[in-house]
Amino acid sequence: MSMDSSFEPSTIESKWYAQWEANGWFKPSGRGEPYSIMLPPPNVTGTLHMGHAFQHTIMDTLIRYHRMRGCDTLWQLGTDHAGIATEMVVTRLLATEGSPGRNELGRDAFIERVWQWKGQSGDTIERQMRRMGVSGDWSRTTFTMDDGPSEAVVETFVRLFEQGLIYRGMKLVNWDPVLKTAISDLEVVSEEEDGKLWSIRYPLTDGSDSLVVATTRPETMLGDVAVAVNPEDERYAHLVGKTLRLPLSDRDIPIIADAYVEREFGTGCVKITPAHDFNDYAIGERHRLTPINIFNDDATINANAPAQYRGLDRKAARKTVLADLEAAGLLVEEKKHKLMVPRGDRTGEIIEPYLTWQWFVKMDGLAARGLELVESGKVRFVPENWINTYRHWLGNIQDWCISRQLWWGHRIPAWYDDAGNTYVARTEADALAQAAAKHGGAAPALRREADVLETWFSSALWSHSTLGWPNEAAMAERGFDRYLPSSVLVTGFDIIFFWVARMIMMTDHFTGKVPFKDVYITGLVRDKDGQKMSKSKGNVLDPIDLVDGIGLEDLVAKRTSGLMKPQDAPKIEKATRKDYPEGIPAFGADALRFTFASLATHGRDIKFDLDRCGGYKNFCNKLWNAARFVLMNVESGAIAPAGTAAATEAEKWILSRLHHCLAQVEAEFAAYRFDLVSQALYEFTWNEFCDWFLELAKPALSGDDAQAAASTRLTLLTVLETLLRALHPLIPFITEEVWQNVKGRLGIAAPTVSLQAYPRAADIAVDAAAEDEIEWLKTVVSQLRRIRSEMNLQPKLTIPLVYAGGSASDKARATKFAAAIGFLAKVESQRWLDAGEAEPAASTAIVGELKILIPLAGLIDIGAEKARLEKEIKRVEGEIGKCHAKLGNESFVANAPAAVVDEMKQRLAEFTTTLAGLREQAGKLGAL
Template identity: 55%
Template sequence: MSEMNKNYDPKSLERKCYESWEARGYFRSGNTEGGSYSIMLPPPNVTGTLHMGHGFQHTLMDVLIRYHRMMGDDTLWQPGTDHAGIATQMVVERNLNLEGISRHDLGREKFIEKVWRWKEYSGGNITKQMRRLGASADWSRERFTMDEGLSKAVTQAFVKLHEDGLAYRGKRLVNWDPVLLTAVSDLEVVQEEEKGSLWHFKYPLSDQSGYIEIATTRPETMLGDVAVAVNPEDERYQSFIGKKITLPITNRDIPIIADEYVEKDFGTGCVKITPAHDFNDYEIGKRHDLPMINILTKEAKLNDSVPEKYRGLDRFDARKAIVEDMDQLGLLAKVESHTLKVPRGDRTSSVLEPYLTEQWFVKASVLGKKALEVVENGTVRFVPDNWKNTYYSWMRDLQDWCVSRQLWWGHRIPAWYDEKGNVYVAEDEKAVRIKYNLSEDVCLTQDDDVFDTWFSAALWPFSTLGWPEKTAALEKYYPTSVLVTGFDIIFFWVARMMMFGLYFMKEIPFKDIYITGLIRDAEGQKMSKSKGNVLDPVDLIDGIDLGSLIEKRTSSLMQPQMKAKVEKQTRKHFPNGIEAYGTDALRFTFVALASTSRDVNFDVARMEGYRNFCNKLWNASRFVMMNLEGFDVTYKNKHALDMGVAERWIWHQFNQTVALSHKHIESYRFDLLAQSLYEFVWNQYCDWYVEFAKALLNDPKTTENKKQAIQYTLIKVLEGILALVHPVIPFISEAIYQEVKSYTKNTKDSLMLVKYPEVDVTLEDQRACEELEWLQKVITAIRTIRSEMNVKPSVSIPVYFKNANEVLTSRIEKLSDIIAQMAKVADIHINVEAPLSATNIVAGLEIHIPLEGLIDLDAERARLDKEKLKLDKEISRIQGKLNNQKFVANAPEAVVIKEKEKLANYELTKTKLQTQFDKLSAL
């Protein structure tokens, strides 16, 4: 009989285990004849690394995939990565800049070659890290949003949209990054609160009868003002509506208009309208048919539409000059300090500008109607349900989607222009000439723009399955079963997949949308490098010392001040670095945290508890394996064995846990799944049943048939546990299974191939539950008395039960052997008067333990007095520390917290000692 290693060592098993799974093709779709179950991995950026949000969501997806695979479904977890247009181009451009080269020096074609080479060199880091997390995706089907098949899908999708009148080119206001020189999506805009100023300007009425005062945070945009707006119900300005003002500096006359958008009680009640440089003004401009004057270049400098003295100035330099000039003209009324939200690009941190430019748009307002309906009528459901309201808020006020980007890296828009500016859309230039009957004499130039990354991402659920071809995979796995994603991209990705799925496939892309919370640190703070609280999942798996952690988080390119800040914060949060917890402990933590909350606070300390859980399961398994001597596996019918109350109870509890596991997985309550698994494995199986088994196996009165029943229950429930927990903690469960299967004669080579346990009504035994729960309370009560009275564990004691009715008397007699073994009881007396004793009560049943001869009451009271004095000394010492403001202010936060925890533990221990002392004094 082989013996399991004494300790579970994740490092030595995880990589080897995963490589074996992947090499044997266990992750591949099409391995069974069951119904299909499919999940599309939200494609992470090819430039990226696995962050906590990825780790969290990937773990939950893997739980679902492993569960459904074990349920016999034909599962497909479709992996892949996104080309990440802006992010990737920026990285490659930075590398070129270090060589003193720009992309324009290389030209488009050679630059794209550089990007592809860089992608081949650096890409795939995140998929390697996913493997470390145990992600059982079908890697044989891995896709990339710029691969040949997906590029074909993007082109054909756009051509069809254009042919159907749903894609067009037009001049619209977009978010413009003056560093990247491209439009960016709303998702790439970071709204940051910053301190600024609010300038109040006087705009003179053209009839010289007075002036109107406006307030602005962007004085330079006044050069593009085309109107001043007031609320139509604002009595102060009724006589002004229809008049004109003479715009200072430009000397242009512009109208005063009425629009309900203007808030009467905000500022002066008068708003300058600059349609070409403000999104709200743009809508007002369209309503009132106002001209749109663009005053900026692509680099955010003032252009030729402004007076000559300002031309070529950077927007912020122009701001200073205009304020000075307005002041000299006597038109600067006042300047106020003002906190405002500034839109910055998430890649460049530059202040973005609303910018009027020619772009390609998709009519989301048309495509969105069905995408809204399928959620309203319940065809697609959000989990948790409240997230559908977030979806509605956007879908009911859809704006057309700007799909073009002024980049080189990405899917180039399949549009060509002739010398007259006419536009032609088709798959390629040859197709254009055929489609539009153009001769070779017509000179055509392809559009320089590429598609917004979200365009190709919107096709992901079906393009990865072979669309536009009619493939077997597309037929089988579309629509997919569930989308797992964060609430931050409901607008930008979820809705667009819904629109495109319904439009191109005529079917929803997924049946359920499970929305996760966002991972934050233990205090609920957003994770960021500057805060020093960022976590890398692989660091939590393998561990990392403080020095290496600081080196990893900082770089020579950082500003010294920022570098020092990051180092300080890292030392604060992780003074001893990060311990190695192993993959399973990390996965269990993620699953346990997956509640319905909007934010998920990740406390590294919780991982210690789940690492202990893994060790507990390992040690219990070792005990089982070491106690199977003489076990006859031919006992296939457990009902033929002498199943005692403990065996019947643990089988009942196992069956209850099976039912809960199915329920919680199907309802996406991963946190409750973790809770039920933890409760059963730790508290019921390991803490109670294994202890019952140990006691009974060591009892010489236990019959051979009874022993076989205990051994059968130990090994078969353990086998069931391994299957139950496998989707959550796959590595340790697989390692134990490889030891267990030889005893259970399971022919499946891997736990991945084992059927997930099903509910078995024949295992229900409520009576056994009632008896066992009563037994637990009795044993706990006896152990509590022993502990409080400091009775040595080796000493067998008599126990007196009083107030036992006929039912309880029968139960005590029936379970006397197990009570004796579990509580170290020598003699049991029922309804007999007890001598001087310590007492506990369980549901009216008095439990007495005579103390005469067991302990010296005077000596025990003296011992307790001595212990209390020691505690008082420690409590006083720690209170002194914590009352010292200098210590609290200068000590690392982790040290202060630890001292507070020590104080709380000492005070609790003192309270318990006082209770014991009081009991002894009463005897």
Template identity: 55%
Template sequence: MQETSLPKSYDPTGVEQRWYQTWEEQGCFKPSGLSAANAYCIMIPPPNVTGSLHMGHAFQDTIMDALIRYNRMQGHNTLWQCGTDHAGIATQMVVERQLEAEGKSRHDLGRDAFIERVWEWKASSGNTITKQLRRMGASCDWSRERFTMDDGLSEAVKEVFVRLYEEDLIYRGKRLVNWDPVLHTAVSDLEVISEEEQGHMWHMRYPMVEGDGFLVVATTRPETMLGDSAVAVHPEDARYQHLIGKQVVLPLTGRTIPVIGDDYVDPEFGSGCVKITPAHDFNDYEVGKRHNLPQMSIFTVDACINEDAPARYRGMDRYEARKRIVEDLQEAGLLEKIVDHKLMVPRGDRTKAVIEPLLTDQWFVTTAPLAAEAIKVVEEGRIKFVPENWSKTYFEWMRNIQDWCISRQIWWGHRIPAWYGPDGQVFVCRTQEEASQKASQHYGKPVALTQDNDVLDTWFSSALWTFSTLGWPEKSQELASFHPTNVLVTGFDIIFFWVARMIMMGLKFTDEVPFHTVYVHGLVRDGEGHKMSKSKGNVLDPLDLIDGISLEDLVAKRTRDMMQPHLAKKIEKQTRKEFPDGIAAAGTDALRFTLASLATQGRDIKFDLGRMEGYRNFCNKLWNASRFVLMNAEGQDCGLERVDLPLSVTDQWIVSKFQRTARDVTQDIENYRFSDAANTLYQFLWGSYCDWYLEMVKTTLYDENAAEAAKAAVRHTMVGVLEASLRLLHPLMPFITEELWQKLAPLAGKPAGSIMLAPWPEADEGRILDQIESEIDWVQRFTSTIRGIRSEMDIPPSKKIQVLVRGDDSAVARLRRHVSTVTALAKLEGWAVLQDEAPQGCATGVLEDMQLYIPMKGLIDVAAESARLQKSLDKLDADWQQVTRKLSNENFIAKANPEVVAKERDKANELMEKKRAVQEALTRIQAMA
């Protein structure tokens, strides 16, 4: 062997930064042209411009990049379109916090100056996540990066709004929306987090107008009673049928409201009577529409009581009003009882304020006709969901779709292209000049116009992402080449908010589906299966996994970021226990490979730090194997000029295994089985190639008497298989494969360039040799059996051994064929066929066609080994007794977390298995005494 230019150890940091810069500078991420014939395109789900990389991004970007790199190597004209979302509410909040620190508000600046301030922030701080995506190895075409507030995308947004309005598919109306009383805007369902909280149920008496009776209604929000329009009962409820159409007195208000019958009421719940407040509850709103009930809103935009409520409550915060109302009901004898009650409380995901259903004037998209076409294309298979079961979720939502509220009462975003005349007449146009012309025609003279103050929901512009980023409404060459796109990779949580809306808008404005496949991935959870959140202090930052982080820095980071400071001590303790040494740097490739190995279709994944450490070792294994190959091949005859290389059975075996691996990995990626692809590659490279093949060929490489042609065949095979394997591995581990391939490619006769532009290995089915694989598999089992006996009997690896074998003629003949290989691998001194009974004191092993006997005399000190095993057995037994005592303690079982109990049971089973194995070894040793 000779020295090689490859360093002794792998340093991912230097390699990753150097190669990514090289790829980007050389334009490797750009499409090969504008041909539509073999185009392949993925649109990145645009991350918020305010955001930073989290594990969800790392997971889905690994999947997307693997698909892009794979298709690029397949020779497709490949585009990964990147960009960021302006994230209306989130971005406005960031800049408003900056102003607050300066003692200012956006109103102090005014709208135009505030928008300018946001653009300044975006220019200086808004590209954090794109830098982080580069660290993940994302091979996006950054030269085409888009932003949802770019001029071109903004023009597309206005065009879509105007066209939908002109077709009566956009309208303005007063509807119930999710209202954030801190942000003073409507928010989407996705921005509302509902969690169970402890509250109360107030049972109130509503007196009948006629007679002395009353109806008891129960509510979790007594303050909303001021806006009640009716009391509802089930029309078939015998207790109340006779009261339908009667009137009750609404307490504290002096108003009377009707008793109505509606199927919405559950007669079994509570008293069977429900207060109906159409302006402050989504279900009540629908009941109110069915019965033409008045919609009385009693809240301001701050969630305070407004002027339509009784004077004594006006101006009060909703919770202050609640307290006063309950006191007044008690005093009036109209409070039946108060009971504890757990309920789901909706809070804004950014402000944490309780969301208030509020009746406001908003802009809406009529979605039913758009949804009908979007349902049809999935039914017809023009769009497929992977896994397929997500299509059921899609259909369920689309078939019950509600009109889409697209207006937001903030300043940062696409301003609604609508202008109002002096009498409120609306003019929806692409430009203000066009609106002024229409207004002059309408009024017969020029008039002053006021533009609508609202901006569009961020999801509106995101819904156009697949075609607006490619130049629509212009008929660009990019649009012709790359639309429809191929696959959308996304989480299940935005199927409704983004995926469905992209399908509706894509069909409407391009007459094409926006993509052919929707790959739906699960959530990345922590090692215990819990959702990662700052409040739980269990968030893992992908960059910390790549670069490493000390324990102290990790503790500081988790306790700083968490939402509940009073839990800081608990989080610190938990972190110190989980990561006593901090997190060691693993590099990007190890993280990506871990995520890919866990990417089973549609399921949430438990991120396993131990597995990532194992894949960091995999990188080191690959590095060391490459050094070995280079040391034995650089400057040597690698068979490139030879016509007929005499491939040994071992060479044919590894080539066959590689062809099988190439076939399986290709099929796995094509079918989005990323975990299978990763595991297949790992088993082949670590197991078949490194642990077996490279060990087997040493007998030829190091044999001075071996023919040069045989050595050339070995070099040719080990270089060729490793070079091609690196290409197979590249989509999942881009950096280390590029570094190693640059060294190996010349030895395999490959042209210069980047591995990412090299061709994908195509499996040659004719070179998959089942008989050869069966032959070498037997050699592996024979060797493993000998190694197992060595391990069990604690025979030093350096000590050579004799083996006696008993088997039929074919088994013995097979051993003779491979005797040089097994002698080297199993470190045999010699072997013989056993004709008579095996001598006493032999360790035994069994293959399916052969028995193995290893005479132990002189190999080990029987007495010393017996004492060692007995000591080990005693220790295992003591540990097992301790665990079983704990599990037999009823208090422990009752009070401990179920996960803790499960771990203890697993520990007991593991200890029992170890005891059994040691006892068997001890019995064998004692039989030799």
């Protein structure tokens, strides 16, 4: 193979992915320690977003890393049916097509249409994952409504019901009146909005007095069942137990005392509407009040309210109620008020607390066990502070509402007869048998429960249902005992309760195992300004657009189509044209992956800046060009046999630095610090390998020492090949392409770098002496390059060099590295100042005790050099001032580690020596 002159991601990415997958290299090997990850299944509602791409990069990096470390890796892939979200997408799609709607189609036809959409969306998601380099086992990919997971759902439901942990009851739930279904807390977005606070007078039944109640929802007073005051509030103590005449409803309601009421808020009187407020519902239960539901499922007023309000929309009902109160002289006050308004994240409509029949899971015992498993360390959170969030949620848990009034999803395995009896069974035949037994032999007609289970119910089983549970044959085939518990779950902090906690509880309850050993909690990907990415804000980035690039007009069209509020389109278009005047260039999957890894700190938020992708595209180019340099120089001579010892200090140094890099990478992988993994590999690749070792190798390659030339070629290849293996989990495509060009030069016959052993620091020797030697050389060359830059000397211009002072070690090193210094710093002559010889007027750099002089005669403008020295003197004086401030701080000296104080003293001594030399040189220039 031969490498192209430039790195073009599009020409290599599809080629290598197809080969990896076709050869089955993503499948478990069956050898080594098991290492498994269960992919949080993305919803089949369209395409992947940046959060998906970020987490998939992290998971793929872990899988590739452990695969190369010899583990038997399983990355279980799959997708989620996402009941509400998918129903909405398909409903909108039908409207766009002008097709009959959901209700017109009927349940069976609508579900068939959703399955068609699932096939389309699932294929899109899988294509996107492949473009990102996902190395999961596609042959095992699972959908939450496949036969296996569906069997697990039914078995779980039936067993929990038989154990008394599932029940059906009428309770208050979050209700979306547009979707006409219960929704989870995660699907409710509460934000502060402008509203009003109305004060309403409630007269006592006996007409002796009245109470004034403040409310933000006057229409719900039609369902009031009490007014509550604080039991310690002496203003109302004499009224507790009496009744009020509920305005507009001609009902009497009691005055009760409850500690929930805040005496200082408003009038200290609170209307209690248990059917339409969660706090009121709890109060109602404490006082055994019967709730009155005044809403239909579409949030219109029902028959439980007075006749004049029935059928009104809640907004219209509010206006009518307020008008009637004012007419009756009972509306005391209206004022502006800020309040938190709960809205459905998909419809944008205000969510109603709604009293309705639903199915629930009792959570007390399950939650206690779930907390115990984490507190005992059987499941570990990374970062560990997220255990506090987990602990808080489980400590305040409520029974879990698992039913949804949808068609798309796992239908609840329950049947009813006309007498109101319920039969929970694995099949309809089982339900009929139960009914026959109950009715003395003849089974009555049964109707199936129309509701489906919420998506989180099936997701809670993901860790063990994907491994075949409860089917023993499937469990054996899919490696249930080998891959459960999985090694790590990678997920966001926003679903610790909704998914992580429930998986821990359910997997333990049914298998006796924890679902995973570690939970790595990632931050949420936001834009560069820290704003949440959303279509309505117009700041969404499609990861594939960053991989392949997208033109401005296509980007504008993409961001402005399908908006919930079409009026936002002009604003979004303007912002898009401003931020991306030329569209988004193609960065390639590797650059995007490296960007994600570099951002994977242990923080809560991830600010994604597109410019970083450009920086890491440059990194890929740098690696590509370095590889081409190595291969071109290797072709010019024979490779030394394997085992040839490094002959030059530069070789020993780069190998020693590689050891340190790999040691850090290994430690940071164990700590899930992908940002530090990428930083260590970036610094070594760019600064030490490309910027220094390739330059240090050139004198040896072109010199007369055949042994040094041969060993340098081998070291160049060896370090490059090792580096490619180290980088592969992060940037798999470019490393595979380059490695294929390198492997033959080292006699490697393996088919892919992805199955090669990940390099270990322990296999590479540390040479502290070589590190000291080369660091000296780097410092000298860096100082000479700095002076050349500041003096504006042309790159091709050679300079004379004079050494003064210095130790015996400096003199030995100057001799040893004379050729390297001459080559790297364009030095034409090097000599030491003779004893008693006056220093020439020169530009000076100081390295410890050594002075490096570049005589100025014929090189520079003396005035410019004086100005440079004055600037450098001020800088060094500033550093000395900082050292004095630190060492003069008694608290610092007393409390800082001794090594830190000693380091500060050493810095002061070095800066003092440097300042003396600079002042001396400035004095000499002043005499000219």
